[in-house]
Amino acid sequence: MPERTIEIQVLRYRPEQDERPFWQSYTVPFTDDMSVLQGLQHIKDDIDGTLSFRWSCRMAICGSCGMMVDGRPELSCKTFLRDLLPGPVRIEALSHFPIERDLVVSVEPFIRKLEGIKPYLIPKEPRTLAEGEYRQTPAQLAQFDQFSACINCLLCYAACPQFGLDGEFTGPGVLALMHRYNVDSRDGGRAERLPVMNAEEGVWGCTAVGYCSEVCPKGVDPAHAVNQNKVNSAKDYFLRFLSPKGASA
Amino acid sequence: MDIFKADVAIVGAGGGGLRAAIAAAEADPAASIALVSKVYPMRSHTVAAEGGAAAVTQAHDSLEAHFHDTVSGGDWLCEQDVVEYFVARAHDEMVQMEHWGCPWSRTPDGRANVRAFGGMKIERTWFAADKTGFHMLHTLFQTSIRYPSIRRFDEHFCVDLVVDDGRVQGVVVIDVASGEFKLIQARSVVIATGGAGRVFRENTNGGIVTGDGMALAYRHGVPLRDMEFVQYHPTCMPGTGLLFTEACRGEGGFLLNKDGYRYLQDYGLGPAEPTPRNKAMELGPRDRLSQAYWHEKQKGRTVSDPHGEVVHLDLRHLGEKKLRERLPQIYELAVEYLGVDPAKAPIPVLPAVHYTMGGIAADGRTAAPLQGLYSVGECSSVGIHGANRLGSNSLTELLVFGKLAGEEALRHAKRVAHGNASVAAARAEAARAQAQALVLRGDGTERIAALRREMARSMEDGCGIYRTASTMQATCDKLAELKERYRRVRLDDTSRVWNTEWLLAIELGYLLDVAQAMAHSALARRESRGSHQRLDGFEQRDDVNFLKHSLAHFDGAGAPRISYGDVKITRSPPGTRAYGAAGEQAEAERKAKEAAHA
Numbered sequence: 022m023p024e025r026t027i028e029i030q031v032l033r034y035r036p037e038q039d040e041r042p043f044w045q046s047y048t049v050p051f052t053d054d055m056s057v058l059q060g061l062q063h064i065k066d067d068i069d070g071t072l073s074f075r076w077s078c079r080m081a082i083c084g085s086c087g088m089m090v091d092g093r094p095e096l097s098c099k100t101f102l103r104d105l106l107p108g109p110v111r112i113e114a115l116s117h118f119p120i121e122r123d124l125v126v127s128v129e130p131f132i133r134k135l136e137g138i139k140p141y142l143i144p145k146e147p148r149t150l151a152e153g154e155y156r157q158t159p160a161q162l163a164q165f166d167q168f169s170a171c172i173n174c175l176l177c178y179a180a181c182p183q184f185g186l187d188g189e190f191t192g193p194g195v196l197a198l199m200h201r202y203n204v205d206s207r208d209g210g211r212a213e214r215l216p217v218m219n220a221e222e223g224v225w226g227c228t229a230v231g232y233c234s235e236v237c238p239k240g241v242d243p244a245h246a247v248n249q250n251k252v253n254s255a256k257d258y259f260l261r262f263l264s265p266k267g268a269s270a
Numbered sequence: 271m272d273i274f275k276a277d278v279a280i281v282g283a284g285g286g287g288l289r290a291a292i293a294a295a296e297a298d299p300a301a302s303i304a305l306v307s308k309v310y311p312m313r314s315h316t317v318a319a320e321g322g323a324a325a326v327t328q329a330h331d332s333l334e335a336h337f338h339d340t341v342s343g344g345d346w347l348c349e350q351d352v353v354e355y356f357v358a359r360a361h362d363e364m365v366q367m368e369h370w371g372c373p374w375s376r377t378p379d380g381r382a383n384v385r386a387f388g389g390m391k392i393e394r395t396w397f398a399a400d401k402t403g404f405h406m407l408h409t410l411f412q413t414s415i416r417y418p419s420i421r422r423f424d425e426h427f428c429v430d431l432v433v434d435d436g437r438v439q440g441v442v443v444i445d446v447a448s449g450e451f452k453l454i455q456a457r458s459v460v461i462a463t464g465g466a467g468r469v470f471r472e473n474t475n476g477g478i479v480t481g482d483g484m485a486l487a488y489r490h491g492v493p494l495r496d497m498e499f500v501q502y503h504p505t506c507m508p509g510t511g512l513l514f515t516e517a518c519r520g521e522g523g524f525l526l527n528k529d530g531y532r533y534l535q536d537y538g539l540g541p542a543e544p545t546p547r548n549k550a551m552e553l554g555p556r557d558r559l560s561q562a563y564w565h566e567k568q569k570g571r572t573v574s575d576p577h578g579e580v581v582h583l584d585l586r587h588l589g590e591k592k593l594r595e596r597l598p599q600i601y602e603l604a605v606e607y608l609g610v611d612p613a614k615a616p617i618p619v620l621p622a623v624h625y626t627m628g629g630i631a632a633d634g635r636t637a638a639p640l641q642g643l644y645s646v647g648e649c650s651s652v653g654i655h656g657a658n659r660l661g662s663n664s665l666t667e668l669l670v671f672g673k674l675a676g677e678e679a680l681r682h683a684k685r686v687a688h689g690n691a692s693v694a695a696a697r698a699e700a701a702r703a704q705a706q707a708l709v710l711r712g713d714g715t716e717r718i719a720a721l722r723r724e725m726a727r728s729m730e731d732g733c734g735i736y737r738t739a740s741t742m743q744a745t746c747d748k749l750a751e752l753k754e755r756y757r758r759v760r761l762d763d764t765s766r767v768w769n770t771e772w773l774l775a776i777e778l779g780y781l782l783d784v785a786q787a788m789a790h791s792a793l794a795r796r797e798s799r800g801s802h803q804r805l806d807g808f809e810q811r812d813d814v815n816f817l818k819h820s821l822a823h824f825d826g827a828g829a830p831r832i833s834y835g836d837v838k839i840t841r842s843p844p845g846t847r848a849y850g851a852a853g854e855q856a857e858a859e860r861k862a863k864e865a866a867h868a
Contacts, residue, residue: 038763054509056606066719070762070771075309077476080603082404082514083313099606121447122768126308132424140412142371154368156380162373163672169373198412205371237595 024050027102028109029060034120042120045069046109049204051102057110058097061124074124081238084172087179088124089113094179094236101145115179117188130188131175134195138217142202142209161206168201168246172237177233177243183226189210191217193233193243200246203253215254224250271291271700272452273691276421277306277683278676279456280440281428281483283307284314285403285665287462288410289672293679296418301680303420304454306443308427308478308773311411315464315476316668319403320515320599321820322395323665324359327384331392333357338860340663341842343555344627344656345800345811347819350655350840352634356663356670363669364396366533370410373398375596385596386520389555389849391548400515401626403665405585427454427499428482430701431459431522432491432694437641439689442701445593445695446773449766451705453698455691457683458642458676461487461630465648469785469825470623470733471554471726472578474506474513483649485780486785487630492638493821495835496628498792499801501659502735503624504559507607508577511622514600516661518583519552521596525559526582526616527571533581537562539850557658557801558849560621582616589613621735625664627655627801628791631821636675642682648677650828651819653838657800661798680752703867708775714760720774721752721782729785734793738806742793749786750829756782787822787830794832813844
């Protein structure tokens with residue numbers, strides 16, 4: 022059987038030698054079970070060792086290999102070449118992030134935001150190890166379980182038009198993570214996280230496009246988390262006028 | 271070269287490295303901790319662990335039972351005093367993770383739930399659906415953000431340890447984004463770089479699992495212990511090797527051959543019953559299950575798949591609702607990668623390399639025989655896995671020994687001063703020159719990927735589920751050839767910014783050294799034990815000659831030298847390792863013997 026091939030076009034950018042990004046085309050043999058990542062690995066291994074991209078787990082859980090595939094943010098390890106026939110397949114770095122090189126974007130701005138929201142349990146009632154685990158029913162777990170599934174792959178940021186306009190916007194993934202802790206029955210840190218949530222760059226930055234949830238590979242539904250917090254944030258706003266003690270009543 | 275000073279440097283920020291960093295930060299908030307990772311911490315391969323983490327939890331369970339499961343599961347090559355320490359601290363670490371927010375799956379009354387796992391007599395595996403490693407890693411990473419004394423060096427690639435005056439004094443790293451070198455001077459170093467499964471072709475591991483820390487310690491004279499013991503996980507995806515967790519069988523899944531027959535009953539694991547019995551059939555240990563597959567394949571009772579001979583993992587009887595709740599990621603992987611709906615059709619599976627039982631020689635408190643060096647996790651051989659690891663012991667290991675490594679490294683750091691800065695800087699310059707020579711070598715002819723493929727194929731051929739002297743010798747010869755050819759590697763990429771081809775070349779050097787340690791340790795072990803099974807006259811366990819840890823010592827361009835060390839036995843003398851009905855009988859006999867002695 023003759024070998025089947027597909028054309029993969031990659032937006033290249035090597036800051037040490039390229040003045041601006043340019044498209045480069047590669048022809049790659051493929052089988053029906055090959056992912057876009059495997060296509061890129063073929064290029065790297067056998068055609069052009071200078072192509073740079075991040076990857077690791079190959080199973081959509083490490084969050085490394087996000088990129089634009091035919092204009093849409095995708096994890097390259099779970100996007101299959103068979104679904105992109107006849108090609109050419111166009112691959113670019115994730116939108117809305119500075120390109121460090123080729124398909125590698127700068128993750129630092131995202132990390133700074135994540136670090137800024139106190140993304141850890143702030144216990145409502147501290148407990149010693151000897152007291153054992155907190156009781157948390159399956160229903161209470163279900164309140165935040167979905168929002169704890171974020172793999173930090175940044176696809177939602179590449180999908181978010183608001184983040185594209187304003188890089189300061191906290192953005193869907195981090196807002197979903199904030200919501201994850203705020204609604205955890207063990208957590209009492211919501212008031213500490215409020216300033217970020219209520220800021221202009223917090224939930225109110227969102228213009229409710231919802232594309233973030235559509236591209237999420239793990240079903241986190243950040244748009245839902247953000248919307249929930251708009252309701253909560255608005256409640257806080259009204260409470261500030263009603264309650265002399267302030268917002269955290 | 272930029273120089274940073276830290277009390278403790280930790281290389282690797284997966285579960286073990288993060289746990290160590292938090293432990294050191296909690297023990298002394300004034301201490302400075304450098305946490306180095308070649309990726310962002312949440313990309314570390316801990317993320318891919320699925321099934322769960324073991325800790326004695328139920329009233330009818332006991333530390334003694336967990337101890338015996340682990341020691342017999344390891345075919346008596348475990349350090350028994352270390353196993354005792356491990357099982358005793360496991361539960362506290364699970365609770366600590368819970369207090370940090372880990373979303374453990376729950377019982378209806380809100381307690382942490384436990385599930386059955388292979389080789390474990392009683393259900394004691396804590397789990398977060400089938401994404402336990404993912405949730406543990408993100409919980410640890412996010413919790414680590416609370417500690418300002420932990421300074422992260424994300425996407426920094428470690429090329430060498432700085433050793434002077436008989437002790438380790440820091441690490442040399444490349445900032446991947448710039449290609450710049452940095453020296454991190456430290457009084458103690460913890461290696462937490464994970465395993466080396468990528469030396470094999472079909473494996474469950476991420477691309478980053480390349481034995482870096484093992485090779486670094488090894489090159490500085492620290493022996494690698496028990497490297498011949500490599501775990502094949504019995505249920506992986508054909509072609510890619512991606513993992514279908516043992517929890518599939520813990521929840522009641524069956525393994526079927528081409529006739530739809532639960533073949534494990536033919537290999538001393540029966541009787542076959544409709545619901546899972548612990549330590550029997552599909553809940554036997556991984557080495558035995560992978561070996562049974564190999565025999566079925568020899569007998570022509572497997573199914574031909576484009577990517578090899580497969581058997582079937584049948585989950586249909588569990589029903590879609592339970593599968594979606596308990597095994598959502600498995601469901602997703604089967605549908606998206608294989609086009610198989612596991613509620614409607616069995617999943618084709620075969621064994622793939624999953625875990626390196628051996629690693630950097632460490633005493634029971636994680637210290638290497640090189641002063642100031644500690645190790646934790648898959649890169650380390652602290653002694654709890656022996657010749658075969660039980661599923662769900664390794665995630666717990668990251669926590670119990672991560673905490674210990676962090677505390678021990680800090681204690682050592684407080685006892686010693688920083689070494690001579692100019693010597694450290696000179697060592698770092700030498701490491702830089704060596705790493706850069708790889709890029710600048712203009713006359714090379716060998717392609718990295720070709721060498722890597724030949725290595726992985728040869729390891730699979732020679733050091734797979736069953737081994738013979740001639741196949742292992744062929745692999746040893748091949749690895750020597752590859753190491754020679756590695757000197758003539760040629761890179762397409764000579765730039766500095768994000769030169770991943772350069773990093774792949776350095777990783778290939780690590781892989782080849784670790785592969786040699788594995789193959790030569792395997793060839794020298796003339797017996798069968800746990801995951802090391804021979805077909806050439808050494809089919810039995812030989813406690814007279816080989817109740818010993820192997821120690822592979824680095825010897826530059828030559829073959830490693832293999833020596834042996836004693837195994838610590840405290841209360842479980844080597845006995846018959848049996849599962850299923852035979853296992854229950856052996857267990858009863860052991861208890862009767864103990865009662866007679868008492």
